[in-house]
Amino acid sequence: MSEVRAQGLSVAYDDVVAVQPIDLELGAGTMLAVTGPSGAGKSSLLWALAGALTPAAGSVHVDGASLTSRDDATTRGISLIPQGNGLAGALTAEENVLVPLLARKVSPREALQRTGAALALVGLEQSGRHLVDELSGGQQQRVALARAFATRAGVLLADESTSDLDAGNRERMVAALQGEAKRGAVVVLATHDPEAAAVADAELALDEGVATWVRPLTAT
Numbered sequence: 001m002s003e004v005r006a007q008g009l010s011v012a013y014d015d016v017v018a019v020q021p022i023d024l025e026l027g028a029g030t031m032l033a034v035t036g037p038s039g040a041g042k043s044s045l046l047w048a049l050a051g052a053l054t055p056a057a058g059s060v061h062v063d064g065a066s067l068t069s070r071d072d073a074t075t076r077g078i079s080l081i082p083q084g085n086g087l088a089g090a091l092t093a094e095e096n097v098l099v100p101l102l103a104r105k106v107s108p109r110e111a112l113q114r115t116g117a118a119l120a121l122v123g124l125e126q127s128g129r130h131l132v133d134e135l136s137g138g139q140q141q142r143v144a145l146a147r148a149f150a151t152r153a154g155v156l157l158a159d160e161s162t163s164d165l166d167a168g169n170r171e172r173m174v175a176a177l178q179g180e181a182k183r184g185a186v187v188v189l190a191t192h193d194p195e196a197a198a199v200a201d202a203e204l205a206l207d208e209g210v211a212t213w214v215r216p217l218t219a220t
């Protein structure tokens with residue numbers, strides 16, 4: 001299973017520093033909540049950890065090797081669930097989960113089995129044949145989570161993936177994310193929800209890009 005190390009990692013957009021230099025060491029099985037107000041830098045941190053943007057300074061290493069690109073990160077099992085979900089609206093929920101598995105050369109039989117299990121885990125076993133565009137915002141968030149769960153990622157970066165859910169589904173999805181950590185994945189959840197943050201092993205608060213530990217990681 002994976003471990004993630006960020007050293008002196010910072011993110012900037014021209015002269016706007018979104019994340020001030022930060023060090024993180026996330027061992028396999030760790031669930032970290034990243035909290036903070038809108039614009040605090042949560043998405044920027046997750047995108048940098050996902051190899052989806054080039055840091056202004058510092059580095060991200062996964063299993064000791066630095067990330068070279070988003071494609072490299074995807075190949076190495078780093079799954080980013082972006083805000084807005086990144087789903088293909090004209091495909092069904094099932095197709096959205098299945099296609100990335102087939103692209104990763106998972107056999108069709110296993111891909112179908114994993115797709116069914118992941119949709120069941122998020123409570124959408126009845127909605128697999130619906131077009132994503134015809135699903136509610138909360139259902140779409142659950143499809144995006146199912147898609148990430150089905151890949152059995154070593155690192156799961158979830159950007160406010162429970163923000164549109166009712167309390168029951170939020171609890172269920174946070175428990176599923178916790179289950180991913182118990183499986184051994186590194187899970188990072190950016191969230192405004194104190195209850196979701198409380199479930200994580202540690203909480204890092206960002207404010208104008210400056211990180212403060214609300215609950216620090218403990219050595220495992």
Ligand SMILES: Nc1ncnc2c1ncn2[C@@H]1O[C@H](COP(=O)(O)OP(=O)(O)OP(=O)(O)O)[C@@H](O)[C@H]1O
Pocket residue numbers: 013016017018036037038039040041042043044045083
């Ligand atoms: N593509 C971009 N170009 C320029 N500035 C950006 C860009 N993306 C984010 N920013 C700026 O970087 C800062 C951090 O934004 P970011 O989206 O990381 O915050 P956030 O904590 O995820 O916010 P939210 O909770 O609203 O999603 C903000 O000042 C934002 O305006």
